[in-house]
Amino acid sequence: MEKKNKVEKVKALRETTDLYLRDIRKYTPLSREEEASTLNAAREGDEKALHHLVTANLRFVVRVAGEYTGRGLSLSDLIAEGNVGLMRATKTFDPTRGHKFITYAVWWIRQAILSALNRQTHPVAFPVNQLDDRDIISKTSGAMAQKLERMPNIDEIADVTEFSPRRVRRALATSQAAVSFDKPVYDDGVRQFADIFPDDAPEPDELVHTAHLHDLLRESLAELPEREAEIINRYFGLNIDDSESLEQVGKRFHISRERVRQLKDRALSRLRQHMDLEESSAA
Structure with missing residues (x-):
């Protein structure tokens, strides 16, 4: 009976997630002009514009969430956490810098997901000061990416934060996770995340964190x-x-x-x- 109930719960979760994924497909990404006007309206208190901005970027939340499946939280939970990060980004994004909203928002999406995973899988795994460093580096890197119009490297972040390069790497290690776009969406492995969207679906912008990992990988190679x-x-x-x-x-x-x-x-x-x-x- 217990096994049957578990199977039914998994099936219900899958059906709910499928409905959500199908639903967000109807929301298309905004053009640069549409994004600018929608952002301006949202900043002036237009709730409809805010809703439009959020729904237009939900597919990016799903893409980032899919990178962390199989690590202790279901896809639906990961998406929910990512949506929290997306909402936070709408409140702090500076459109005057001329950059795409998702370039900034994806940082908050990832941070929200990583925080949830850390609470789930590593409740006492890392020292508090190391997690604090990670948060400082995350916010600093996001701001630098907008200013520099590219991803800052470890040395540049170290200069701004006044951390040593090794301290930056150590902090980033608290949120490292193997990323596979072809990992199964569900724990039973019936589907791959790459199947959710068509091949020509727009990808999220390059993440600063990925650049840091590439730096470390190049050094190791x-x-x-x-x-x-x-x-x-x-x-x-x-x-x-x-x-x-x-x-x-x-x-x-x-x-x-x-x-x-x-x-x-x-x-x-x-x-x-x-x-x-x-x-x-x-x-």
Whole structure:
């Protein structure tokens, strides 16, 4: 009976989420001109304009939420938390800088989701001061991204916050999570998140946090033997147009598929050790 009730709950949750996803498809992203006029109206207290602004960006909340499925919260809970972040962004966004609203809002969406996940999965995992650093860096980076019209790097954030680069990396480590656009939406794995929207659906803007992780990854790759670094780059599609299969990489280096797999696994182990060392030695 208990198992049956659980299955029924999962089915009900799936149906509810499906309805929500289908419903938000009718809301299309705003053009730059529409966004500007809607923002102005919303700032003047027009509740209808505020609702229009929020609903036009709900698909971006779903995209960000989908990156964190399988980590302790259902997709519907992740979306709900992301919507809270989206609403916060509408109250603090500065349209006079001339940037897209979602570039700024996605920071608040992600922060709300990460905070919820941290409460769910790491209630005492990180020191309070480290979480405080993360919040400071998050807000600072968002403001810098608008001002610089690009993503700030770790050194630039360190200069503004007066934190050491290692301290910045350590703080960012509290919110790191593996991102896969092809992870199942539901815990039973019946569907992939990439199936929710068509291929030509607009992507959210690049996130500052991703840039930081790329910085750390590049530094770690530089510590690998040249061949192992090249295998990682090609297998995961880093710095190239398309990723390559084990067979394709093997042909390139004139080695077997199994040997490529062994080298890849060894390289990944070294990468993890190096990145963990960088984060644990941060001060």
